[in-house]
Structure formats: C-alpha cells, structure tokens
Amino acid sequence: MSRRRRIYEGKAKVLYEGPEPGTLIQHFKDDATAFNAKKHQVIDGKGVLNNRISEFIFQKLNDIGVPTHFIRRMNMREQLIREVEIIPLEVVVRNVAAGSLSTRLGIEEGTQLPRSIIEFYYKNDQLNDPLVSEEHVTAFGWATPQEIDDIIALAIRVNDFLSGLFLGVGIRLVDFKMECGRLWENDMMRIVVADEISPDCCRLWDMKSGDKMDKDRFRKDMGGLIEAYTEVARRLGILGENERPQGSGPILVKG
Template identity: 65%
Template sequence: MARRKKVYEGKAKILYEGPEPGTLIQYFKDDSAPTASIPAPAAVEGKGVLNNRLSEFFMTGLNAIGVPTHFIRRLNMREQLVRMAEIIPLEVVVRNFAAGELSSRLGIPEGTPLPRPIVEYYYKDDRLGTPMVSEEHVIAFNWATQQDLDDIVALALRVNDFLSGVMMGVGIRLADFRIEVGRIWEGDYMRLIVADEISPDSCRLWDVRTASEAMERDGVTREPGPMADVYTELARRLGVLPTNVTHTPKPSLIN
C-alpha cells in the first residue's frame, strides 16, 4: 500500500490527502488538546475511536437538517472522509450557561443560565493561548468579513439548537461548545461549513440526572455536574458505542 501524504497534524487529529481531489482523510488520535485545566496532552486509549463515532453522529445529523459540514462518511474505526476547506482562524464558542472562563471573567456563578446563547470568537494561535477577540479585530485583520461573521453566528446558533436538543434528549445539558468554520467553493460560489469535529473534546457537558438525583436525595436544587466518563457515557446514551471500547477518561472542557 502506498504511503499516505500527511497534510497536517494537530494535538488530537491527523489530516491526510484524500482519495479524490478536494477531500481529506481525518484520523482521530487518542491525545487530548491541552486546556487551562489540562496543560499537556493526555493520551486515553480508545478516545479517538469514540470521538470518530460521535463526530460522525453529530455531523450526519447536521447535514440531515440542512446545516452544511465537511463530513462525507466514516471510513473505519478512527478515520473519516471529509471535504477540504479553508479554515477561518477562529474558534467559535457558543455559551448557554456561565462556566469556566466566562464565570471567572465576569464573576457570574458557575451554572447560571444565560439570558440567551452568547457567541464569542477566539483567535486560533496556540503560541498566544488562543485569545478572545472582537468582531472589530476579526474584520480589521481580514480573518473574515462582516457577512462571514453574520453567517457564522447564524450557523453556530443552528448548531446550538441541534446539539442542545439532542443532548437534552439523553439527559445531558450543553453548557457550551466550540466549532471551527471553513470556506468551500462550488464554482464561483463560496459557502461556510462546520469543519473539524464535534465531540466531548469541544463541548462542556453536564449530566442532568446527577442534579435530579441530588434534589431527590437532599431536597436541594443543584446545578448539574460534569460527567466523569464523558466519552463512553455519551456514546452509550446516543447508541454509537463500539462494543470493544471501554475506558473512563475525564473530559477536556472549554475554558
């Protein structure tokens, strides 16, 4: 078999040239991207397999409701075929509840419902720590146009509606998540699509059942807590858990 050409390697995934023009093969590693709480990548056996299945599940669902993504099909346990896209250098974060960096920055208690979903932008540069930026920064430095930003917000909110509904249906509250957005061209027409992945690595998930059990036991309303085994448990609840993968990793959360 001919050796595949590596296009890019990140902390959690590797991209290889695809079998057809305009395609890539996305390989899911077991490493996790570092966060403020997890400063160095931690390899967890089988995590890449689960993230491949979970991202397939979410991307397929988005495609089905008319939200365009780069996902074409899953190839095997760790790889999927995706469309090549020009990635906009932003992490787009949607927040439904106060948590992590938002709580510390604004002094809002963790778990407070936000009056509406809030969309934030973070400039993708690991050397700088992926700093938060405003729309003015994005437009001034030509990372995206005002029309792009309008379309990104609309795209992110549709993703939020879909993910929030799916998660709540299996007893999980979606506190916040991040996506990456890419540009693709169809002839002379450019469109924005959801790229990268959607998995527990990019979501903050709270188990609603934990809070309900605490209320029944103690008679006190409590905010949901993080799921200790987020990858396996989410895959199990959604019905996409491979039978030969069992492990209990801790989630990588948005800061």
C-alpha cells in the first residue's frame, strides 16, 4: 500500500494527493463536531454513511448536469474528486425556519418560509463563520459578481433537486449548506459544487413525525445519530433493509 501525501485535514474529512494530476482523495472521518469543533466526538460508522450518501447525491447531480467535483467512490470511506480552488463561503439555502435563522429573527422553528432564502457565511472558524452580504463577498474579493450569480444558480438547482429527492422518501429538507469551488480546465474556469452533501450539512425532518434525521441529533444531545443517518441511507436506497454501515472500512492512508 503506497503512502500518499496528506494535503489538508478538516473537522470531518482528510484530503490526500490523488492518483492523477488534478485529482484528490477525500477521506470521511468518524468525527462529529459542532459549534466550530467546541463539541467533538468520534462516532463509529459516521464517515462511511456520509461517504455513501454524499456519493449518491453528487452522482445524481452530475447525472442531471449540475457540475460537481465528484468523480467516483473508491471504497467505504473515500472518494476520488477533482481538485478545485475552494471559495471561502458556506452557502446556506433555507426552506423552513430553523437554527440560527430562528434565533436571529425570532421566527418559530418549523415555520415555512415565504420563499427559499440563500445566505452566505464567511468560512473562518476563528470568527465562527459570520453571516456576510454579497457586498462583503465582492468587496473582499472572495468571489466576483458573476461567480456569485453562478453560485446562486447552482444553489437553486441543488435545492430543487434535493427537496424533491427527500420529499419522495418522506423527508422534509429544512435547509442545507453547500460549498463551491473553481474548477480549472486548461484556461477555462467554472464554478462547481464541492465538499459534501450529507446529513452533516442538511437539516432533514421526517415528514410524518417531525423527527430530526441530521446532525442536530448530535448538536442537541438527542442521541441516535447513526440510526438517523442509516435511516436516511435506507430510504434513499443506498443501504438494504438489513444492511448496517461497516464501522471501520478500508483506510487508504495512515497519517
């Protein structure tokens, strides 16, 4: 087994040098974090589930023509991705009031919003990822006006797709966070969806019971995170009825 160079390690994933130029290997860890890693726990099997769910969603997005960094899943914990220049913004699409929106504006959690709202947060853990406006984004050079337009267009398409996907399996898409990157192909650049889309970065509520099926179970000490993520995977058809995520899974690199 050849050793590969570690490029970057975040709270939930590690990026390694890929097998070909312009590629990376994205490894999903079992770490669960909240409040910018002030709360942290290792939950066996979480990385496997997030890898499988994110693979499923990104492949579907590729299939309908939404550009992403995803190439293919390599094993239970890792996927091959295109190397992109990450734009330092978290793009949050909200359909239902929850989380910080409810706190900031005093809107009762669970209130259907008059329309989907797109927010930008500056990716900076030291500053607790502050909410920023398009004016901030362009003034500080994080993205150009054209790139903002491209990001918003992608966010709307992803929201439409995810809302329908989850509605079809009895899950309400409350909100989700996505990241975008610049993909360079020769002299051409385009904005693509990057990072991951999984229950770690979506709020997912059961349509009938209202039960939370996302990382809020960890944030709010509700327990049952693996069970919730497994149920999401089963409803999407990723796991069979009696299949359970392999906790350890193959690991490409020992850091």
